[in-house]
Amino acid sequence: MAEFKIVISEKAKSYPKNLTNEESEVFLNKKINDKIEGTHFGFKGYEFEISGGSDKEGFPMRHDVDGLVRKRIFITKGMVGARIKKKGIRVRKSVSNNLISQNTSQINLKVIKQGSKSLDEIFGKTPKEAPAENKEAKE
Numbered sequence: 001m002a003e004f005k006i007v008i009s010e011k012a013k014s015y016p017k018n019l020t021n022e023e024s025e026v027f028l029n030k031k032i033n034d035k036i037e038g039t040h041f042g043f044k045g046y047e048f049e050i051s052g053g054s055d056k057e058g059f060p061m062r063h064d065v066d067g068l069v070r071k072r073i074f075i076t077k078g079m080v081g082a083r084i085k086k087k088g089i090r091v092r093k094s095v096s097n098n099l100i101s102q103n104t105s106q107i108n109l110k111v112i113k114q115g116s117k118s119l120d121e122i123f124g125k126t127p128k129e130a131p132a133e134n135k136e137a138k139e
């Protein structure tokens with residue numbers, strides 16, 4: 001089966017997690033912008049939206065590319081997969097499809113509904129505070 005790496009984003013923070021085969025079965029045949037409950041992979045009370053991802057070769061997923069293919073499309077500034085500096089330039093780039101399959105390696109998730117525990121508590125991270133002496137020195 002497929003094993004995915006998920007990246008959960010919430011309020012300018014991101015949390016990575018590697019999924020096992022059993023946990024990753026929920027994601028198969030889902031598309032970008034689909035909603036998924038977090039109870040299936042260890043996040044009780046949470047609801048997520050699939051916001052993107054990449055395939056095994058590193059090509060980004062696009063919401064408007066259907067099927068199980070990789071396509072070369074014209075991309076302009078501000079679109080997924082583009083690093084264009086000048087206005088009006090179009091470049092043909094390869095992008096992956098919007099369907100999650102066994103060829104997908106990373107899935108990006110966005111938090112829609114919060115659970116009872118915060119993500120910092122689930123992942124065991126605590127916010128770091130600056131030492132008191134550094135705060136006094138800056139003032």
